[in-house]
Amino acid sequence: MSKIILLILPMMVLMAAPSSYEQGKNLYFAKGCSGCHGISAGGTNQYPALAYRRKVFLMNKLQNYRSKQGSTQQSQLMIPFAMGLSDKEIDALTTFFSEYHENKSNYKPDLGARGDGGS
Template sequence: MIKIALFLIPILLFGGNDVYQQGKKLYFAKGCNGCHGVTAGGTNLYPALAYRRKAFLVHKLKRLRAKEGDTQLAQMMIPFAMGLSDAEIDALTTFLSDYKEQKSKKSYVPDDSNTGGGSS
């Protein structure tokens, strides 16, 4: 019974989608996108975070918040993680583990109406 209550309390307080949206806002507000990319897909130096298991992400962020970084890149994350509350870690990891790719409804179609005929 207690496990069910602990599971339902965050959903009732924040709503399932609200936690995701809060995590999305935090991802950009905290500057995570600067290293991990706008789509959380990572870069050549920094790992992808989107679609990772929530438990793994929570574990990593809590270790970093406790100033436990085992590599130089991980140690760079410590100042970012130190400022996160448990609720913020929950929101960020919900966003990242449940990541939904935003696809643009518009597609790019080049407009060649003002280009020349190709001759000079």
């Protein structure tokens, strides 16, 4: 009986843990990202859309900000937000953005210039 419990317990723990996507979604709101980038990560007039962006691109950006590297005044606003992020949190956030699958009727893309968005 104890062998069965030892086999089942780790599976139950893994099933209960939120996915990387869900962790990223939770971080997005907990860290206040939605205040600038919008509830649906679709960007605002001043801040770029993050939903549907390439994971590698966003990871690179967040890692640079965490290292206090911002190429524009607007991107330097991201430095304080990124400095406290761990590699695992950056992975979760960028998973959320790149795999974004929330209610698409709420998605409002930034219709301005796309480029790197400055942040």
